[in-house]
Amino acid sequence: MKERKGDSPPQGSSASELDDLYNILGNPHRRRIILFLGEVGEAGFTELRRHLSMSVGTLYYNLDNLRGLVVQKPNRKYTLSERGRRVYEIISKEIKRIEEMYREPHCLVRIYSKYIGRFVTPVDAFSRMYRNAPLTTALGLATLAAGALGLIVSGLDMTLLDFEPCPSGALWMPRPLWLITKLLASWLAITAISMVLAKLFGARLERIELVSAIMIAMAPVLTYPYVYYLLTSQNLLTGALVLLSNLLLRLLQMVTVGFLTASISVFGGISLERAFFIAFIIIYLSFTLSFLI
Structure with a gap:
C-alpha cells in the first residue's frame, strides 16, 4: 500500500485530520495499528498481525x-506518514489524559481531597465568588479593613506574607498610616506578581475581581497579628509560646498559599499546578525579603 499522490489531503486540512481521528477512535483495530506503528516506527505485515x-x-x-x-x-x-504521525501524537496524548482522569488516586490523596483540600485550597468557595462580583468586592474590603486593624493593634510590620515588629525609631509618617501603607503595598505587590506570572502562563485576566480575591486569599495570614497582640498584651510571648507562635505563623502562611492557589486558578483561569507555582514564588519572596530586611 504505497503512498500515492492524492491519497492524502493538504497538510493544513484540519477538517480531514478531525475525520481521521473519528475514524480511528471509533475503531479499536485502527487505533491499535496507529499506536503500534507510532511506538515501533515500522513493522512488516507478519509482525503487525502477530x-x-x-x-x-x-x-x-x-x-x-x-x-x-x-x-x-x-x-x-x-x-x-507525516499526517499519520500527527494523528498518533494527538491520540496518544488523549489516551494518557483519559487514563490520568480515571486513575484511582492513592488513599491518602483521596483523604486529603475529601477532608483537607476543600479547606486548604477552597476552589469551590472562590468559584462562587467568581460568579458574584459584588460579594467578592465586599469580602475583599472587609478583609482589608480587618487586616489593617490587626496590624495597628499588634504593631506588626507586613512584608508580602511575613511579619516583623514595626521599627521603634522615628518614621516619616504616623505609625498606623505606615502599617496600613505596608499592608497595601504587600497586597498590590502580591497581586502584581500573580497577574504577571499568570499572564506568562496564558491567563487572560479578564476579571478585575482578582484584585479583591487576592486580598481575601490573604485572610488566613492576616489573623496572625490578632494572635500576636493577645499574647503580647498578656505578656505571654515567652519561652515555648514564642516557638508555638512562630509555628502558627508558618501554618497560616501555608494555608494562605493554598488560598492564593485557589484564587489565582479560578480568577486567572489557569491550572491549580501553575497557580500553586505562583503562590510558592510569592511565599519564597516573602521569606527572602524578611531575611534581607
Whole structure:
C-alpha cells in the first residue's frame, strides 16, 4: 500500500485530520495499528498481525482504511506518514489524559481531597465568588479593613506574607498610616506578581475581581497579628509560646498559599499546578525579603 499522490489531503486540512481521528477512535483495530506503528516506527505485515492478533483479512481491511495515514515503504514494511504521525501524537496524548482522569488516586490523596483540600485550597468557595462580583468586592474590603486593624493593634510590620515588629525609631509618617501603607503595598505587590506570572502562563485576566480575591486569599495570614497582640498584651510571648507562635505563623502562611492557589486558578483561569507555582514564588519572596530586611 504505497503512498500515492492524492491519497492524502493538504497538510493544513484540519477538517480531514478531525475525520481521521473519528475514524480511528471509533475503531479499536485502527487505533491499535496507529499506536503500534507510532511506538515501533515500522513493522512488516507478519509482525503487525502477530503483535495485534488480527486475522489476515481484518488487518488488510483496516490498513486499507488507514490509507494516507499508514504507508508502505520500499522494503514492504508499514510506517506512519507525516499526517499519520500527527494523528498518533494527538491520540496518544488523549489516551494518557483519559487514563490520568480515571486513575484511582492513592488513599491518602483521596483523604486529603475529601477532608483537607476543600479547606486548604477552597476552589469551590472562590468559584462562587467568581460568579458574584459584588460579594467578592465586599469580602475583599472587609478583609482589608480587618487586616489593617490587626496590624495597628499588634504593631506588626507586613512584608508580602511575613511579619516583623514595626521599627521603634522615628518614621516619616504616623505609625498606623505606615502599617496600613505596608499592608497595601504587600497586597498590590502580591497581586502584581500573580497577574504577571499568570499572564506568562496564558491567563487572560479578564476579571478585575482578582484584585479583591487576592486580598481575601490573604485572610488566613492576616489573623496572625490578632494572635500576636493577645499574647503580647498578656505578656505571654515567652519561652515555648514564642516557638508555638512562630509555628502558627508558618501554618497560616501555608494555608494562605493554598488560598492564593485557589484564587489565582479560578480568577486567572489557569491550572491549580501553575497557580500553586505562583503562590510558592510569592511565599519564597516573602521569606527572602524578611531575611534581607
